[in-house]
Amino acid sequence: MELSELEALLTPEGLRLLDAMAPVDSSDDVARAVTRLRRDGHSPELVSAVVGQARLRTRARAKFGDFADRMLFTRAGLEQATRLSIAARHAARFRDAGFVHVADLGCGIGGDALGLAGLGLRVTAVDADEVTAGIAAYNLAPFGTDVEVRHGSAQDTDLAGIDAVWLDPARRTAGHTETSRTRPDDWSPSLDWVLEVARRLPTGVKLGPGLDRELIPDDVEAQWVSADGSTVELVLWSGALAREGVRRAALVIRSDGGEGARAHELTADTDAADEPARELGAYLHEPDGAVIRARLIGDVARSLEAGMLDEHIAYLTSDAALTSPFVSTFRVREVLPADVKALSKALRERDIGRLEIKKRGVDVDPAVLRPRLKLRGSESATLLLTRIGNRRTAILADRV
Incomplete structure (x- = not known):
């Protein structure tokens, strides 16, 4: 937003138009609003400022709730x-x-x-x-x-x-x-x-x-x-x-x-020491990003009676049916082949058509992998792709 746009907006006419705007969420909403305001004789500069602010207010509700309806924004701001x-x-x-x-x-x-x-x-x-x-x-x-x-x-x-x-x-x-x-x-x-x-x-x-x-x-x-x-x-x-x-x-x-x-x-008063790596158990836990950044994975692992799945990968595993707000927990079904062809075949055999794909420690793009799996079926599951040692591993699981 340029200063001239802000000055046009901060007038009785500009604020009245903005407050009267319906939510602007899509490109079609923008086009309709611009056409209507230009037809009513408003200047291109004012129309641009009003419609732009209306769209930003709609987006801002995720951060500011109802307060967004009386605020002004820049996109970067x-x-x-x-x-x-x-x-x-x-x-x-x-x-x-x-x-x-x-x-x-x-x-x-x-x-x-x-x-x-x-x-x-x-x-x-x-x-x-x-x-x-x-x-x-x-x-x-x-x-x-x-x-x-x-x-x-x-x-x-x-x-x-x-x-x-x-x-x-x-x-x-x-x-x-x-x-x-x-x-x-x-x-x-x-x-x-x-x-x-x-x-x-x-x-x-x-x-x-x-x-x-x-x-x-x-x-x-x-x-x-x-x-x-x-x-x-x-x-x-x-x-x-x-x-x-x-x-x-x-x-x-x-x-x-x-x-x-x-x-x-x-x-904690310092970074937490990690727990040793262990074999895959009945549950797999993905620590929240804030826990990983704070290097407090070890404290979470001990609260879950869990160990590291791999000493270099931020996944935890346990046999105890425990979870916490600091992790996303998955109940392990089985380990599947990591090869795309074999994995696709295994998922079809299990009637899985809706699949959440997560990955850590492997060079895989879930958006690219998904169409290659040719999913068909009525069941849903989560697929966690990771590395244990030097071995790529595909773990089929369900969210807890």
Whole structure:
């Protein structure tokens, strides 16, 4: 979105048109909305802004629920925004530590600031991009004077009077649509600058979950977060925001089928030692991505009375009928031939026509493999393709 589009949108006419829009979900919806608004005499610039925002609001419901219906977005800003349910959990850490005034540096469209302000904290939100800062100001306007939004750089922000900091450095190239990842030295602000702030003030730093672990300081808490099976972020907590005795944490959030979500967390003071490898048992367990990133697989294995299927592969196996929120558990049916022809024949013999394909440690593309299996049948199952030692293995199983 360009500044001129935002200015056109932030008018009584633009906001009235946007709020009157029906959900825009598909390309056909976009075409119909554009045709109708142009026929009504609205300018191409305003139509583009209104329809684009309507489509982003529809997509944003997955992260912001009903709040999305009164928010503004850029495409890149929405993709990079923290889910509101996760932002609220982060905000609770600031509140519970007794902090009152938090600086949100690199606030983006204001998702994390929403969580902070929603818990009654005073927020100074800063973003270096003028359009993004304008959108954040709109999204945070309901909180009145409790939230101040500034257009400026994190490095130039005066932190006098600030109790704690939330930092989300720009880790991608500048832009409101297509962006690409950059190196830590090229982040805005750089990782070195971010960690210096974290040494001076209690700070939470949102980073990508794949950050090189060598870059994580020894004196912070590193918390990997997953939502509904996808590892979405790594947060480094410093000072009073870091929990005593916790250096590694895996926070697993799963939707409960309704409006809420259940959160489960595994914490430790260091990486967990793995359990030894053992033969395939009656159950196979796939650890959540946050558990894998936090290197707490061994702690989960011990809770399940399980061992590693292979010392280099993040699959666990056990004979005990146990599971946990930190794994997906499968009841093993049998081991099938890994050769595609033989595997296809075996699946047809078992009347399997609906197959979930998972893989770890093998160079297989499930999307390419599926049509080659020529599935036909009325039964369903899960196929787990992995490596045990030097042997490729295909395990037929059912989700527990």
